[in-house]
Amino acid sequence: MDKRNIQLDDNGQLRHFLTIEGLKRQLLVDILDAAESFTSVTEQTVKKVPLLRGKTIVNLFFESSTRTRTTFELAAKRLSADVLNININASATTKGETLLDTQRNLEAMQCDMFVVRHAVSGAAHFIARHAAPHVSVINAGDGSHAHPTQAMLDMFTIRHHKGEFHKLRVAIVGDILHSRVARSQIHALSTLGVEEIRVIGPKTLIPVEAHTLGVHVHHDLRTGLRDIDVIITLRLQHERMSGAFLPSEHEYFQLYGLTEARLELAKPDAIIMHPGPINRGVEIESAVADGPRSVILNQVAHGTAVRMAIMAKAMQRLPNLSARELH
């Protein structure tokens, strides 16, 4: 994969949003602050601002999605953009058209932004590298590589509930190896300066290079959860596993499932997060997922405002954001 930071234009402004890696702390804070403003838009009677009026945004989802695709569509509509949702299963992709040809045809229709989800790591980077000069690309999840907008809505949720990042200990529990969400969260948490990041899971589901990301690795959930402020649990990503990584889901739950009893090990006010979709009884029990400390649905709710902020920033509409434009 091309390691150049192609996310910024010649003036250092955000053009594509492909990965958190390499982005400056201030940019992440600007996005979180802008999302705060957009939250008020989502609470108005008329939930719309004209920032992206006249722009056309294409949702290109080659992999299934509930939360991400829907909140991207909502975010684009709330910014007054026109939205095209491409049904990949009914598109010319099924007749052998390449990704590049699909992109070129959509660009010929004067589309301005592609929101891309793909099972192959690097797919969004590929589209960004070949994009016409006026086009921005947002990565909505590529293979096991990155899911940067999910990480940003997670950071928004953490800041909303916990305040400053630098005092926080955050644990990410589960299938770190196959998780694009975990990778993006680790980069975001580290850039925003949290006190400690722990990853917890069986040896088979923790990448061997985890220590190079500045995280503490735990294989025992009990030591890993001790004195933790934020617990992020992840599902087992069976669709990306080739081979046997676990004896059984039952055994996984016995060792790593988040239960009310195990929450006692964390701080009393620790919050529970999950990017979804959740698998009840595998990585989390229902009493925890639906319990008072769970902020799982708050994450989903924040997704729209955070994606509005990222889309507006990539289209370079945030610097001129005025109170009049927001209300």
Ligand code: CP
């Ligand atoms: N968190 C997340 O990416 O969910 P979806 O797969 O439903 O978009």
